[in-house]
Structure formats: C-alpha cells, structure tokens
Amino acid sequence: MAATTTERPAGPPAEPPGPPSLSPVELARWSWRQLTSMRTALILLFLLALAAIPGSVVPQTAVDSVRASRWMDDHPRLTPVYEKLGLFSVYDSVWFSAIYILLVISLVGCIVPRLRVYWRGVRAEPPRAPRRLDRLPEHRTLETDAEPGAVLEAARAALRSRRYRVRVDAAEGTTPGAVRAERGKLREGGNLVFHLSILVVLVGFALGSLLGFKGGAIVVTGDGFANTLSQYDDFEAGSFFDVADLEPFDFTVDGFDVTFLQEGRQAGMAQKFRADVTYRTAPGAEDQQREVAVNHPLSIDDTDVFLIGHGYAPNITVRNTDGTVAYSGPVVFLPEDTTFRSFGVVKVPDAEQAGGRTTQLGLEGEFYPTYGFTDESGPFSAFPDSKNPALSMLAWTGDLGLDSGRSQSVYALDKDGLDPLLKSDGQPVRLDLALGRTAELPDGMGTVTFDGLSRFVKLQVSHTPGQSTALVGVVLALLGLLASLFVRPRRVWVRARREGGRTLVEVAGLDRSAGGDLSGELDALVGRLRPAGASDTPATTRSPEEPT
Amino acid sequence: MTHEQFEVLSNQAVAACAAAYFLAFLAHLGQWAAGRRAEPVEVAREREAVTVGAGAPTAGRAAAAPVTDEPERMLLLGRVGVAVTVVAAAVHFVAVLTRGLAADPVRVPWGNMYEFTLTGTFFVVLGYLLLYKRFGLSWLSPVVTGFVLVILMVDVLALYEPVVPLQDSLQSPWLVIHVVAAVIATAAFTIGGMCSVLYLVKSRWEQRTDAAGRTRGGYLARLPELAVLDRIAYRTHAFGFPIWTFAALITGPIWAHYAWGRYWGWDPKEVWAFITWVVYAAYLHARATSGWKGSSAAVIALVGLATLWFNFVGINFFFGSGSQHSYAVPEPTAVVLRLDG
Ligand code: HEM
Numbered sequence: 003m004a005a006t007t008t009e010r011p012a013g014p015p016a017e018p019p020g021p022p023s024l025s026p027v028e029l030a031r032w033s034w035r036q037l038t039s040m041r042t043a044l045i046l047l048f049l050l051a052l053a054a055i056p057g058s059v060v061p062q063t064a065v066d067s068v069r070a071s072r073w074m075d076d077h078p079r080l081t082p083v084y085e086k087l088g089l090f091s092v093y094d095s096v097w098f099s100a101i102y103i104l105l106v107i108s109l110v111g112c113i114v115p116r117l118r119v120y121w122r123g124v125r126a127e128p129p130r131a132p133r134r135l136d137r138l139p140e141h142r143t144l145e146t147d148a149e150p151g152a153v154l155e156a157a158r159a160a161l162r163s164r165r166y167r168v169r170v171d172a173a174e175g176t177t178p179g180a181v182r183a184e185r186g187k188l189r190e191g192g193n194l195v196f197h198l199s200i201l202v203v204l205v206g207f208a209l210g211s212l213l214g215f216k217g218g219a220i221v222v223t224g225d226g227f228a229n230t231l232s233q234y235d236d237f238e239a240g241s242f243f244d245v246a247d248l249e250p251f252d253f254t255v256d257g258f259d260v261t262f263l264q265e266g267r268q269a270g271m272a273q274k275f276r277a278d279v280t281y282r283t284a285p286g287a288e289d290q291q292r293e294v295a296v297n298h299p300l301s302i303d304d305t306d307v308f309l310i311g312h313g314y315a316p317n318i319t320v321r322n323t324d325g326t327v328a329y330s331g332p333v334v335f336l337p338e339d340t341t342f343r344s345f346g347v348v349k350v351p352d353a354e355q356a357g358g359r360t361t362q363l364g365l366e367g368e369f370y371p372t373y374g375f376t377d378e379s380g381p382f383s384a385f386p387d388s389k390n391p392a393l394s395m396l397a398w399t400g401d402l403g404l405d406s407g408r409s410q411s412v413y414a415l416d417k418d419g420l421d422p423l424l425k426s427d428g429q430p431v432r433l434d435l436a437l438g439r440t441a442e443l444p445d446g447m448g449t450v451t452f453d454g455l456s457r458f459v460k461l462q463v464s465h466t467p468g469q470s471t472a473l474v475g476v477v478l479a480l481l482g483l484l485a486s487l488f489v490r491p492r493r494v495w496v497r498a499r500r501e502g503g504r505t506l507v508e509v510a511g512l513d514r515s516a517g518g519d520l521s522g523e524l525d526a527l528v529g530r531l532r533p534a535g536a537s538d539t540p541a542t543t544r545s546p547e548e549p550t
Numbered sequence: 551m552t553h554e555q556f557e558v559l560s561n562q563a564v565a566a567c568a569a570a571y572f573l574a575f576l577a578h579l580g581q582w583a584a585g586r587r588a589e590p591v592e593v594a595r596e597r598e599a600v601t602v603g604a605g606a607p608t609a610g611r612a613a614a615a616p617v618t619d620e621p622e623r624m625l626l627l628g629r630v631g632v633a634v635t636v637v638a639a640a641v642h643f644v645a646v647l648t649r650g651l652a653a654d655p656v657r658v659p660w661g662n663m664y665e666f667t668l669t670g671t672f673f674v675v676l677g678y679l680l681l682y683k684r685f686g687l688s689w690l691s692p693v694v695t696g697f698v699l700v701i702l703m704v705d706v707l708a709l710y711e712p713v714v715p716l717q718d719s720l721q722s723p724w725l726v727i728h729v730v731a732a733v734i735a736t737a738a739f740t741i742g743g744m745c746s747v748l749y750l751v752k753s754r755w756e757q758r759t760d761a762a763g764r765t766r767g768g769y770l771a772r773l774p775e776l777a778v779l780d781r782i783a784y785r786t787h788a789f790g791f792p793i794w795t796f797a798a799l800i801t802g803p804i805w806a807h808y809a810w811g812r813y814w815g816w817d818p819k820e821v822w823a824f825i826t827w828v829v830y831a832a833y834l835h836a837r838a839t840s841g842w843k844g845s846s847a848a849v850i851a852l853v854g855l856a857t858l859w860f861n862f863v864g865i866n867f868f869f870g871s872g873s874q875h876s877y878a879v880p881e882p883t884a885v886v887l888r889l890d891g
Contacts, residue, residue: 040839047832051825051857058818065816093816207814216812297722297808308811462811469813476800480792487788 037104038111046105053101057092060084064091064238106204113197120190127169128184131495131510140520141510142528150179150498150505153531157181157496157509160530164523166494178499186492189515192485199482202475209468215239215248216464221255222315222332223277223457228252229305234463249465251302253281256291258457260312262387272386277309277459294461304465311460313337313344316369316393319451322354328363328448329353332456335369336413341383344369347415348395349402354448362402363443364415365433365450367395373436381434393435393452397423397443423447490515494527507531557652557713563645564668564706570638571699577631578692582769584623628688632679635695639675646672652713660729661714666862667705671698673737677786681741685782689773693744724805731797736858738790739830743855745783746848748773753845780844784837787851791830798823822861829854 024032036042061070070090074081088095135141146153154170158181161168166183173179217237221227229248231237239245260275276295282288283302294300300307315332322328328350335346345368353363372385373392381394401419403410410416423431425444433441435452442449491514498507509528513520551559646669650659659665678694681687755770773779802823803813814820833850836842842850 040835041841044832044835044839044842047828047835051828051832054821054825054828057816058821062816210813299808299811306807306811308808310811464811466813472813476795480795480800483792483795487792 034111037108040112043105043108043112046101046108049101050105053092053098056089057098060089060092062091062093064094106201109197109200113194116190117194120187120194124187124191128167128182128493130171131180131182131497135495135497135508135510138510138512140512140524141508142524143509144507144528144532145504146507146532148505150500153498153505153507154179154181154496156531157498157527158183160527161494161496166492173499178497180498181494181496183494183496184492186489186515188485189489189491190486192482192487192489195482196479196486197482199475199479203472203479204475206468206470206472206475209471210240210466212240212242213468214464214466215243216462216466218310219461219463220334220458221461222334223255223258223459226252226254227461229463249303249305250284251281251305252285253279253300253307255279255459258312258459260457262385264387272312275309275312279307304467306464306466308462308464309459310462311337313458313460314342314369314371314388314391315456315458316346316391316452317454317456318348318365318393319453320348320350320353320363320365320448321451322448323446332454332458334413334458338368340386342371342386343383344371345413347413349404349412349415351402351404353399355399355445361399362404363447364398364402364420365395366398366415367393367433369393388455391437391452391455393433395433395435395450397431397433397450399423399447492520492523494524496527496531551651553652553713556648560645560648560652563641563648564702567638567641567645568699568702568706570634570641571695571702574631574634574638575692575695575699577627577634578695581624581627581631581688582692582772584621584627585769585772628691631691631695632682632688635675635691636679639672639679642668642672642675649713658726658729660725660733662709662711663862664705664709664711666729666733667701667709670733670736670740671701671705673733674698674740677734677737677741681786685785686774689748689769690741690744693748694741697740697744722805722808724801724808728797728801728805731793731801735790735794735797736862738786738793739851739855739858742783742786742790743852745779745786746851746855749776749779749783749848750845750852752776752779776844780848783848783851787830787833791834794827794830798827819861822857826854826857826861829857 061073063070074090077084084090088097092098132138136143148156150173158168158170161181161183164185166185168181168183171177171180171182215238217234219227219234227233229251231245231248256278258275258277261273263273274295276293276298278291278293279300280289280291281300281302282290292300294307294309296309299309313334313336315334317330317332319330320328329348333346333348335344337344346366348363348365350363350365352360355361368381370381370383370392371388371390372383373390374382374384376382381392398415398417398420400421403416403419423444425431431444433443433450435441435450437452437455440449440451492511493514494509494511496507496509498505500506509524509531511520511524646659646665649665649668650657653659653661660669674694675698678687678690752770752773753776756776774782802820806815806820807813829850833847833854836847836850
C-alpha cells in the first residue's frame with residue numbers, strides 16, 4: 003500500500019512547510035503544486051461536504067420557494083444576513099462555486115500529468131527484477147532438476163495464461179536468466195477514467211442548466227396547453243436558453259383519474275393517478291393519445307412532461323340580478339393538506355352592483371371535497387375524494403388591482419383595494435355552497451352557483467440537454483471506479499540459475515494495490531514450476547495463512 | 551395466507567430472530583470471556599509485525615496468529631454463536647419477505663423507515679456471514695450480533711409502522727434497484743465502520759499499554775493487528791463505495807427524474823447522500839495520502855457513516871415533510887404546488 007503511493011506521480015510527497023521566498027514564477031509553481039496535491043484535494047472534498055450542509059437546513063428558494071418565503075417571513079432579522087451569505091441558494095452561491103471550481107482545477111492539474119505518465123507507462127515493459135528477490139515482501143524458492151531455460155519458459159507460459167505481460171531475459175555470463183511480468187495497469191487507467199468522468203458529468207450538468215428550462219403549469223381537465231411561455235405558471239430557464247427554442251407541441255388533458263384508498267389504515271392515500279392526454283408534436287401534426295402518470299412522463303422530442311400533482315377545480319358561475327353571466331368556469335383551488343382542503347379565489351372584474359353600476363367582485367375561500375363540520379374545528383374535509391363537495395367563501399368588492407400593471411397571482415386576492423361584503427348585521431357574507439346550489443349576494447349583487455366539479459393536474463415540463471452526456475459520464479465513472487478499486491496491479495519476477503547440479507528457482511512478487519495479497523498467486527505459480535511428483539523442498543515463504 | 555396473516559408472521563419472525571441474535575450475542579460474549587482467562591497472546595510477535603506494518607507493504611503478514619491459539623471453549627462457543635446467527639439470519643429473511651407479502655398488492659418491503667431498517671440489518675448480518683471465513687471475522691461476531699440486536703429493538707420500539715401500500719412515486723423498478731443498492735452499500739459501510747471503530751480503539755489501547763508497559767490480553771489483544779483491521783475496513787468500504795455511487799448518484803437521479811421531473815434537486819435527502827459520497831471519497835483519498843493514513847482515515851470513514859445514518863434517520867425526523875423523500879407522511883403530490891402564480 004505504501005509502495006503504491008510513493009510511486010504515484012500525482013501525490014507529490016513531502017511538501018515544503020511554507021512558501022519559500024522565491025521569484026514570482028517559482029511562487030506560482032509552488033502554489034500550483036500545492037493546489038494540485040492530494041492533500042489539497044482531500045481538504046477541498048471536506049470543504050465541499052461541509053458547504054453542502056447549510057442548503058439542507060435553510061430552505062432553498064430553488065427547491066421549495068413557498069417554504070423559503072415562509073421561513074423569511076418568520077425570521078425577519080436573520081433573513082437579510084442569510085440573503086447576503088447566499089444561504090437561500092447555497093448551490094449557486096459564490097462560496098460553494100468557489101470550492102467546486104477549485105476542486106475541478108485541482109482535479110485537472112492532477113490528472114493531466116498523471117495521464118502523461120500513464121500514457122508512457124502503459125506501453126513500457128515490465129521492470130527488471132530487483133537484485134535481491136528475497137528482500138521483497140512475498141517470495142519463494144524451490145529447487146528442481148529441470149534446465150533453467152525450461153523453468154523460465156514454464157513460468158512465462160504460466161504467467162501469460164494469467165494475463166501478465168511477460169518478458170524473458172536470457173542468461174548472460176554470470177547473470178542468471180529471469181522472467182519479469184506485470185499486470186493490472188488498468189487500475190491506474192480506471193482511476194484516471196473515473197476522475198476524467200467527473201468532469202464529463204459536470205459538463206453534462208452545466209449544459210442542462212445553461213441550455214435547459216423547467217416550467218410548471220396547472221391544466222384543468224378538458225383544457226389544453228400549448229408550449230409557449232405565456233402558458234406557464236412558473237418558468238425557469240438557463241442563461242443560454244432561447245424561448246424561441248420551445249418545441250411547438252400542444253396537448254389537451256382529456257381526463258384525470260385517481261383512486262383514493264377507501265378503507266384501511268391508509269384510507270385517503272391517493273393511488274394510481276394518471277391523466278389521459280391527446281397531444282400533437284407541432285400544430286397541424288397528427289393527434290396522438292397517451293396516458294401520463296407518476297413515473298411515466300410524456301416525452302415529446304427532447305421535452306418531458308411530468309404529472310406531479312392534482313387537485314380540484316370547482317365550476318363557479320356568478321350571475322347578475324338579471325341573469326346575465328358575469329363569470330363562469332372552473333376555478334383552480336390549490337390543495338392545502340392531505341384531505342385536499344383547498345384554497346382558491348374567483349376574480350370577477352365586471353360584476354353588477356345595486357343600481358346597475360359595475361364593480362369588481364372577489365371571492366376567496368376553501369373547497370372541501372368531503373365536507374364536514376364540527377363546532378370546534380369549523381368546516382373541514384373528511385376525505386380527499388369528492389364524496390360531498392362544498393365551497394365556503396367570503397366576498398369582497400372594490401378594486402381587484404388588475405389594472406395596476408403589477409403582475410398578480412391568480413391564486414390570491416390583493417385586498418388593498420377591496421372591502422368585505424357585509425350582511426346587515428355587520429358580519430361578513432359567507433357563501434356556503436354544496437354542489438349544484440346557488441347563493442345570493444346581498445344588495446342585489448346577483449348570485450353565485452357551484453355548478454360542477456372538474457379536476458386539474460399540475461404538470462412539470464422540462465428540457466434538460468446534456469443528460470445523456472451526464473449519464474455517459476456517471477457510467478464511465480462507475481466503470482473506472484470499479485477498475486480503480488478492484489484491479490490488482492502486480493509484478494512478478496522469476497529467476498532460475500544452476501547451482502550444484504540442480505536449478506535454484508526464486509519467485510517474488512509485489513502487489514501494488516492497497517490491501518492486496520499475493521501469496522495465493524505465488525503459491526500457484528510455484529506449484530506449476532515444481533517438478534511433477536514434487537520433491538518436497540519446502541518452498542520458503544514469508545507468510546503463514548492470513549485473512550485475505 | 552392472507553395479507554394480515556403475513557403481517558403477523560413477519561412481526562413474529564422479527565421477535566424470533568431478535569431472540570436468536572440475543573443468544574448468539576451471549577455465546578460470543580462467553581467466547582471472548584473465555585479468551586480473557588486464556589493465555590495472553592504472544593505479544594512480542596505481534597508487536598514486531600505492527601512495527602513492520604507501519605512502513606512496508608509487509609503489513610499484516612503475520613496476521614491471523616492470534617486466532618489460531620484459541621482455547622477449546624472459545625472455539626466451541628464461537629461456533630455455536632455463528633450457527634445461531636445463521637438461523638437468526640434465516641428467520642430475519644423470512645421477516646423481510648413476509649413483510650413484502652403482507653402488503654396489498656404485494657410489494658418490495660422498503661416503504662418506510664421500519665422496513666428499511668429491517669432490511670438493512672439483514673444485509674449487515676448477511677455481509678458478515680459471507681465474509682466470515684474469508685476475513686476470519688470471529689472477532690467481529692459480538693459487535694455484529696450486539697449491534698443488530700440493538701438496532702432491531704429500536705426499529706420495533708420506535709419505528710414500527712403497520713403495513714401500508716406504497717405511494718405512487720415509489721412504484722418504479724428504479725426504486726427496487728435504487729433501494730437495494732442503497733441498503734447493500736449501507737450494510738457494507740456499517741461493517742466497514744465497525745472495523746474502523748475497532749481500529750481506533752485498538753490503536754489507542756496499544757499506545758496506552760505500550761506507555762504503561764503492561765502485557766496485553768483479552769478481546770483487544772485477540773483482534774487482528776492494526777494493519778489487517780485497516781485493510782478489512784478498506785476492503786468493505788471499497789466494496790460499498792461503487793454501490794453507493796450507483797445508488798445515490800445514478801439510480802437515484804434517474805428515479806427522481808421519472809417521479810418528480812428532475813434529476814437532482816438538492817433536496818435535503820439528496821444533499822446528504824452527496825455529502826456521504828464526498829466524505830467516503832475523502833476516505834479513499836486519505837488512505838493514499840501520507841499523514842492521513844491509519845487513524846485519520848478511520849475517523850473520516852466514521853464521519854462518513856455518521857452522515858449516512860443521519861441522512862436516513864435525521865432527515866426524516868428533523869426535516870419531516872421538507873423533503874420529498876420523507877416516507878413518514880404520505881403527501882399527496884399536489885401539496886408541492888407553488889402558490890406564486
Ligand atoms: C472531484 C473530486 C474528486 C473525487 C470525487 C475523487 C474521488 C476519488 C475516489 C473515489 C478515489 C478512489 C479510487 C481508488 O482508491 O483507487 C480516488 C482516488 C484517487 N484520487 Fe481522486 N477524487 C477527486 C479529486 C481528486 C484530485 C483533485 C486529485 C489530485 C490530487 C485526486 C487524486 C487521486 C489519486 C491519486 C487517487 C488514487 C489513490 C489510490 O491509489 O488509492 N483526486 N479519487
């Protein structure tokens with residue numbers, strides 16, 4: 003093990019303790035050696051691990067923006083400090099990037115010279131036998147009557163069959179003949195492939211985040227979606243992504259199906275959700291049908307559409323007193339918990355007010371797929387499936403703020419310009435509606451009807467170029483790693499000389515891997531070289547049986 | 551058999567195998583107690599081997615010496631302990647299998663922490679038994695049986711959950727591959743960690759007994775010498791590392807892609823899987839860096855193990871539903887909806 007490392011070109015052994023006072027060139031060279039040393043790599047790896055931790059403790063904007071903004075609201079004093087430190091986006095932060103960029107530089111600086119050495123070494127012949135084979139950790143001797151040449155030939159054949167690269171040096175004068183053999187250079191090769199592949203994976207990742215995009219959309223069943231920017235609820239794209247590159251597909255969500263476990267311990271757990279979609283790869287292309295389910299995305303060219311959520315969209319109609327429709331359609335209510343108690347708003351920009359004037363009307367409230375009520379808890383949902391759907395909403399009038407020019411969430415009311423509608427007793431007007439029911443608004447403002455129930459699906463659309471690059475990278479990395487960890491780099495030498503009418507054979511070997519053990523290999527070789535019906539010359543060995 | 555009967559059978563099998571592990575643990579304690587009373591190991595020989603081991607690749611040549619001069623009683627108790635462990639492992643396997651059969655529909659038994667722990671401990675025992683001969687692991691027996699016993703008890707008392715069906719996002723062939731790989735790697739790292747702990751304990755103890763000039767006896771003296779402990783630790787870690795790479799950095803992202811539409815989202819569970827991977831990479835580097843070999847490397851391995859277990863236990867408890875991976879609460883996926891239009 004120790005032998006391995008000292009021979010390694012990459013890990014410069016003892017570094018000088020501090021920068022010697024030298025010329026700038028030499029200082030630069032010294033710094034470079036420091037940066038590309040194994041110890042620095044080790045420390046940078048540690049720093050990387052440490053730097054990753056805060057991102058698992060502080061909510062990350064890019065991972066879960068809702069949780070992150072809630073956290074910010076709860077910690078008004080810490081938030082600015084954390085923001086400065088980049089703690090809400092650790093993995094894009096300067097310090098995190100600095101660490102991995104240094105690591106990449108160190109990696110390159112470390113691999114390139116090793117590649118050169120490896121390239122030269124790969125074709126090199128096995129090294130000559132050391133003068134004293136008995137100094138090596140593993141060695142055996144035996145005597146035989148066969149000619150030295152024949153012994154060496156047998157050793158050559160035996161080693162070749164074990165896939166060693168072998169050279170035979172014939173005897174010359176007083177120098178006895180010897181066989182030198184080596185195998186397992188793939189270890190270092192695998193190690194280099196592994197480290198290079200890390201770079202390939204990083205390139206793949208970089209391609210994905212620079213050229214790709216990820217967007218979310220909520221689509222009510224029966225509605226369509228066309229892949230243009232305006233149809234997304236949220237959209238994040240890499241710096242080099244061009245919106246014109248959005249592939250021109252579109253689809254309609256024909257239906258959505260979910261099975262809720264009705265009984266048992268997990269009653270209410272959703273299972274087998276899937277959406278039926280009809281899609282076209284481009285306008286005018288042929289209609290195709292597909293089922294999209296969890297773990298079964300729809301892939302159109304290089305873009306994938308994932309089903310990642312679902313919920314209810316009650317159909318709500320608001321009518322004026324004369325029966326004309328001021329608003330009608332399915333309204334997306336976002337689920338708030340596992341019972342699918344959901345929150346939503348209706349914005350009616352042209353509602354009627356007493357006296358025929360128009361005003362803006364906002365409704366805000368909750369939807370319960372299986373309505374329940376107790377005095378303590380108020381309304382609640384007893385089950386996520388729609389067994390007894392009901393709405394409970396408050397009404398507001400005034401200015402919805404739609405014309406302010408600020409972008410506004412369709413899932414929340416901006417109450418700055420709104421006043422609650424009040425009953426004559428001063429209590430706010432609450433509209434409690436079971437499916438199919440109509441409630442009347444006060445002051446001749448018309449009616450609100452809950453006239454149907456649709457479902458919606460939450461889709462995530464993403465385009466991640468470079469994913470095959472990254473995949474090839476990780477697979478190569480894994481193969482390289484396996485070679486690097488499990489290939490045994492070994493050298494074996496056999497020397498045979500005539501002595502006192504017999505042939506004295508010396509066999510020795512070196513296992514250059516961490517934790518290698520050669521004894522079995524040498525014993526097998528000695529077995530092959532020993533004359534048939536072996537004389538019992540005990541092969542001297544250095545190792546008794548040992549756990550391997 | 552009905553699903554309910556399978557569930558009952560699984561619970562009974564867990565109790566039975568825990569009892570068997572307890573018996574095995576007692577037998578191994580007896581084994582080492584017998585060893586204590588026996589002649590102390592030939593210290594001089596061992597010490598020589600250790601000093602050689604410090605620098606040259608001869609490390610660990612004279613290794614198995616302590617094991618061979620065990621008295622009769624030790625050998626007998628050791629054999630009994632291993633035999634009982636084999637039986638316990640068989641029952642343990644039945645517990646895992648029937649746990650899967652108890653679900654309706656039948657599924658892989660890795661839906662929650664209870665099941666993951668049940669399977670993980672099984673693999674620890676399996677790994678130990680498979681390597682027993684090869685590495686001469688009799689010294690590890692009390693550690694493994696004691697450890698598995700304690701973890702199984704914690705599992706039953708603190709983590710038990712009735713059988714429930716899997717969430718949709720967990721129903722993927724990638725889950726099977728991902729989780730099997732993660733469990734096997736966890737088991738390998740756990741065994742490797744045990745060796746690293748023993749390495750640290752023994753090296754401390756050697757320094758102290760050297761300083762005090764005492765002769766050595768007892769359990770620690772019968773452990774393999776440091777270089778061998780280090781090598782076995784390395785081998786198990788080196789086995790676990792590619793499997794962890796495969797689980798955490800290959801199949802994990804692929805599965806996340808299908809289930810959630812992204813490969814890597816820096817979700818807490820993913821962050822910690824990454825941290826574990828980086829720490830173990832540091833361990834492998836440390837073993838090749840002068841000044842970091844030996845004790846420092848062993849400490850790094852244990853840091854890696856700590857991050858691994860923290861990821862499994864800690865994330866679920868401390869971060870709860872903050873992680874998409876929490877199997878503690880079955881969330882409808884829609885709860886991850888964004889509120890900002
Ligand atoms: C990007 C971060 C890196 C990772 C994840 C990483 C990972 C690994 C792993 C897992 C091994 C074990 C393979 C084995 O033992 O044969 C290894 C070995 C090695 N790494 Fe890295 N490495 C990184 C960066 C570096 C850098 C910057 C250097 C240059 C100093 C380096 C030099 C080496 C060397 C020389 C070995 C062989 C050690 C041995 O013979 O055991 N690595 N690396």
